[in-house]
Amino acid sequence: MLLFNPDSDPALAAQLNRLLNAQAGALEQRRFPDGESYLRVHSDCQDQDCVILCNLFHPDDRILRLLFLADTLRDCGARSVGLITPYLAYMRQDKRFKPGECVSSRPFARLLSGAFDYLVTVDPHLHRYHSLDELYDLRSRVVQAAPLIAQWIQERIPSPLLIGPDSESEQWVSHVAELAGAPFQVLQKERRGDYDVSISLPDLDEAAGRTPVLVDDIISSGHTMLETLRHLQTAGLPRAVAIGVHGIFAGDAYNRLTEVADVVTTACIPHLSNQIDIAAPLADAVRELLQAHHADPS
Known part of the structure; x- marks a missing residue:
């Protein structure tokens, strides 16, 4: 070959x-x-x-x-x-x-x-x-990518709570959560424009004592994840881990995300965040x- x-x-x-x-x-x-x-x-x-x-x-x-x-x-x-x-x-x-x-x-x-x-x-x-x-x-x-992400979570995060920022992410989050043996939540998103997004709050009772792990298939502008991470911060949850299958990171998305979370991606798109083979x-x-x-x- x-x-x-x-x-x-x-x-x-x-x-x-x-x-x-x-x-x-x-x-x-x-x-x-x-x-x-x-x-x-x-x-x-x-x-x-x-x-x-x-x-x-x-x-x-x-x-x-x-x-x-x-x-x-x-x-x-x-x-x-x-x-x-x-x-x-x-x-x-x-x-x-x-x-x-x-x-x-x-x-x-x-x-x-x-x-x-x-x-x-x-x-x-x-x-x-x-x-x-x-x-x-x-x-x-x-x-x-779900089995690869689940294995990464199992090996590195002792008590995760998987969070999907919107209904479109539910297929990824639920599958990863099942494979990782972890609970998950899917939030509700309202998009009013490319850069105008609002996200619902998570169930804080279930989140107590757990590390929030956001999982999505594509991180592009990062606005959906950023809005979700701000909610998690306001709720007093620990620093989150944000995992993307495809890290596009348009503009300054990566720098803004790393200010509030540890960002991890699969090696689908070459980037310094790649940790999942x-x-x-x-x-x-x-x-x-x-x-x-x-x-x-x-």
Whole structure:
């Protein structure tokens, strides 16, 4: 197997190379003076299983080179071309809220489905979609972060109380709480704008003597978590731990969060908050999909 890492986390790529017994694909990239991309594959791809690690947390900067690379690998005779993207972009716009809006999750899915044989990701933002199969016309595997987060909590937090900041987080919080053997609460959120959010108070009787642990799938602006953390502080609870599957941290979100909580994320998006490893389950998913692809290439 050849593993190409055009734009992503070198540490995760090194782990995957070792776990998959893969060779690092040799790739040359640069930009022409007019801003267009140059790409050349130096590895011999003929009859090779090729997989690309490409974190799509800044998709508009990466997607063209990703598609160019996938097409080049096929043109050079690759046996299969797969994609590992721990953060799958363009999942949040899953409905047309206003006339004429682009439901961007759909055309983005068509782009990737046409370029790859299979896809591996971690906890995509499935809100109105029940599974990736509703969007993507290719084999896919979703690695669940809940067992990894639960193990991290069990090993490091003696008496946790898991808290979800809103109803959308309940699926993550309840699953993690069950696996960690810990109680949980889900608060109510009212969003009046991108930066105007109010959160209900937790049940303080249940919280007594416990460390609050906020769990959410995506930390972007951080406003929902910040509002929740302020409530916890006002209620006199101990310093909280805020855990995100995907730490996007727009603007100064990370600095503001670390003022009031210990912030931890999975290694889905490279960041200094990464403490929860994802390489082993990603490698397992790749092996499963490759086996299925070779059994039925259609």
